[in-house]
Amino acid sequence: MAKKKSARRKPVTPRRRRQRSAKQRASRRPVSRRWGPRWRTVLIALLVSALAWTGWLDYRIRSEFEGKRWALPATVYGRPLELYAGQRLSPDQLRAELERLDYRLDQALDAPGSFHVRRGRFRLHKRAFRFPDGPGPARRLEIVFDGGRIGQVRDLDSGATVDLVRLEPPRIGGIYPAHREDRILIRLEQAPRELREGIIAVEDRRFRSHFGINPRAIARALWANLRAGATVQGGSTLTQQLVKNFFLSNRRSLWRKANEAVMAILLEWHYGKDEILEAYLNEIYLGQDGDRAIHGFGLASRFYFDREVGELTLPQIATLIALVRGPSWYDPRRHPERLLERRNLVLRILAEQGVVAPARARAAARTGLGIRRGRLTGGRWPAYLDLVRRQLRRDYRQADLTSEGLRIFTAFDPLVQAAAERALTTRLRALDRARGLGGKLQGAVVVTDTRTGEVLAVVGDRDPRYPGFNRALDAVRPIGSLIKPAIYLTALRRADYSLSTAIDDGPIRIQGPDGRVWSPRNYDGRSHGTVPLFRALIHSYNQATVRLGMTLGFEAIADTLERLGATRKVPAYPSMLLGAVGFTPYEMAAMYQTLAAGGFRTPLRAIRAVTTADGEPLGRYPLEVEQTLEAAPVAALVSVLREVTRSGTARWLRERLPGLDVAGKTGTTDDLRDSWFAGFSGDRLAVVWLGRDDNGPIRLSGSRGALRVWGDLFAALPTTGLLPPATDAVEYHWVDAETGLLADAGCPGAVELAYVRGTAPAERADCATGRAPAGDGGGPFDWLKRLFR
């Protein structure tokens, strides 16, 4: 700046000019030099802005690349199928599992992920998989069935019997940031060699040696385009294509091209070739499914061939490489002939470049395209994934879940899920039509393992694929009679009640503090006089239940609910006794779980373990067990719930599930708005809810609606019947269903129930033969006295 000023002053100071001119003469420079400072300034300014611009480009491309590179979503797996002698599994179920895992029929069993069946024997080559508790190597196995169970598992290579082996777990989804729902990210080593080398051979032969751009290729393309008068050839390197994909624009301005070139060079400066190639394989645009873009080879192999990228065949790999040039121009549906032609060109290039043997390429060129649209992930089991996501969110940051490539291992059982979905959707459709509900009938199902508290399946909508409102987890609905077992259990925990205690089912009027009178009615509109306690529950009598509940007190009942695992506070007003209190199907499952486990409360859990992308364990969700209720009263209650499914409100199950011992309870709410059933067998528990989102009447009771879904589900599930309770504090007695007096198995209407030791009735019903009671005899039971009081 100082120099500029002096230059301007020159004309007005002739004297000094003279003086100075001598000096200047001494250091005279060429004319151009006099302009030098100005040019230099401009040059510096240009340089600075170019640097700043480059810095800005550098910042953009790096943040874009880092974001993509590290954005490995968490992968969620279902339970691995265990194979061992004695495992209850049918050949059909094994085949279904193998198909779910994309095993291919192959007599040779050359590659992992193949199987075949001969004379009922399965032979399979299982894939390697790293489990949270250790590796599971690839091996070739033979499975022999024996009457609905696995008879033997044998290692085909060593011939030895295998005690226990598990298939790799089915991948049930990923946890993505909201806008990247459509990605199956792969690691470079997961891509077949032919794909890795093929993409380089076809798109960018000098990829391994250039510095981001390939001037020779650009010149060649420029020349070709000039000659043709249009863009006929691209000179882009893989790196440039990757940059272009990052910013998703097809504009072909020179400025853009220049920017892309600079960014390509910057990318190469910062990252290794393998990192760039991996990003390319995950980023490149390969097609369109409606308004959903197919990016990356992971998703594309699923979309076009319904398989994992690691299992693509040579012609399939060539097809995908062919698509890179123009997924729309070569659209396999609209222009299969174009695509086929280009695929064969790709195959020729692969052979020329030595990627594959010419004979292999020729053989591949003779095959058809074999497009087989696969389902895209993310949408198959939204309700279960939703549960997993919520349980994870308690322990992990959202950013880690969507970017660290965590591996989430869950108890999800695709077999159970499929049965639950089929049972719900089929029944719902029929019931909706029959009741003229115009498609408004909704439903939800939760299935758990009664022994471990693991959640096996969740359906949250009549369309199980719809990822919207998850009714299983979020629909807080009045539970109706599903609350009754808690009331009866409260009684059974007291020394002064037994299963045969007489309770009055007469009409009841309760006056609230505001003076309003509440007089609940029985479902059938009738009163049944004095009945034994168990009978009131078997038939779900409202009047008897309310009277019993009022005697026991809200506090005691609330305590029982809490011990069962209720997490919501239950209001202390009379209508609570008939279930005018809201819970979700999931919460009901948690509470009935405690009953199914004999009084041991186990928090429901979907997740078994979480590991890093490399398999390092991060966290486990261990089995937790706490005995919150005494075993004997729970066993007594369960024996009544069993009777509910034999002679009570759920007796339809006796026909639907012949020979299977189960226990459960129906629930119906006012004006038939909600239809519930909660029940369990020896190893499975399910809660079904049906209703309308707008809370309108569905004209379905628990037994006409939810129970039917439940029955269909358990008919389809592999399950065992109820097992005798694990306590010797109860004794079994046949009692008369009407009076609750001791009876014999042969007595008409007799039911077999588990009495808390010492509480069985002493007196006999008329039909009883006078045989000695099975146990120690009951405590004092004064049935008649109470009856006539």
Add this chain to the structure above:
Amino acid sequence: MRILILALTLLFLVACTLAPPGGKGFRAGPADAAAAVPPPPGTSRAVLTLIAQARDAIEAGDALTAAARLERALRIEPRNPVLWHYMARLRLAQDKPQQAAGLAARANSLAGDDRRLQAANWRLIAEARDRLGDPAGARRAEAEAERLEAGR
């Protein structure tokens, strides 16, 4: 973290030793070494394999993996009381007495008339209660264990 794992391992190794499948089971510890609890006769080969693998994990100081393998065994034989007992033992070694007591109670509920296993469970519950600051409860559990052992 490493020190913690090491400490846990040592604690566990001192507390119990697990014999190979088909042999003995977790041993209850020096205090009642006689009460070693083997898997019951009907235990399947699959479960015995997992028990052996759980032992390997314990020896490697990896309680997490040991627990995972025992849980796997539990899913195969959920009513095998010894598995619940081993699990309880593992939780105690992981210093989770509350959990240990719950699992031991579950083991007891499935133990049928196996007094030796019941006694071992009560000893475990006693230890858990002691650590939970319930000496009276611990004494009651201890008495229950002695009653069962005397009745044999």
